[in-house]
Amino acid sequence: MKYQSGNAGRIFITRFEDGEDPLKELTEFARKEDIKSAIFWLIGGLKEGRFVSGPESDELPPVPIWRELHGNHEIIAIGTIFWYKDDPKIHLHGVYGREDSVKMGCMRDAPEVFLVLEAVVMEIINVKIIRDFDEKSEMILLKI
Incomplete structure (x- = not known):
C-alpha cells in the first residue's frame, strides 16, 4: 500500500x-476551479448511462462487463x-x-441527469x- 496525507x-x-452529463460537468468544474485532487458524493437521479459492473475474469488486462441505464433511476455514488x-x-x-432492480458499477459513458443530481465535492x-497509464492493466490508475 502506498499513501500520502493531505488536508481538506x-x-x-x-x-x-x-439532461446534463455529470461526468462532463465535473470534469469542466475541476478544470475551472483548478481542483487537482478531490473526493465527491452524488445523490439524485439519472435516466441514462453506461457503466462497468466488473471484469469478465481475473485476467489482466481486464475485459469490462458493460451495462446500461435506461429510464429514471435513483443514484447514490462516490467518486x-x-x-x-x-x-x-x-x-x-x-x-x-x-423499483426492485438495483445495479452497481463504475459509470463511464453518457450519464444523463433525471430531474436533479446533487454533489458535495471536497478538495x-x-x-x-x-493518474498514469499502468502497463499491466492497460488502464489509467492512481499513482501515489
Missing part, C-alpha cells in the same frame, strides 16, 4: 440539472478527481435503483497524486 481544502455544493496529464479524470462508482490539498 475547499468544499463545493453543486446541483446538476435535468474521486485526480489528473491524468493535462485533464481531470473522474472515477465514479455508484448504485443505481429503479484534497497538500498531496501530489496523479
Whole structure:
C-alpha cells in the first residue's frame, strides 16, 4: 500500500440539472476551479448511462462487463478527481435503483441527469497524486 496525507481544502455544493452529463460537468468544474485532487458524493437521479459492473475474469488486462441505464433511476455514488496529464479524470462508482432492480458499477459513458443530481465535492490539498497509464492493466490508475 502506498499513501500520502493531505488536508481538506475547499468544499463545493453543486446541483446538476435535468439532461446534463455529470461526468462532463465535473470534469469542466475541476478544470475551472483548478481542483487537482478531490473526493465527491452524488445523490439524485439519472435516466441514462453506461457503466462497468466488473471484469469478465481475473485476467489482466481486464475485459469490462458493460451495462446500461435506461429510464429514471435513483443514484447514490462516490467518486474521486485526480489528473491524468493535462485533464481531470473522474472515477465514479455508484448504485443505481429503479423499483426492485438495483445495479452497481463504475459509470463511464453518457450519464444523463433525471430531474436533479446533487454533489458535495471536497478538495484534497497538500498531496501530489496523479493518474498514469499502468502497463499491466492497460488502464489509467492512481499513482501515489
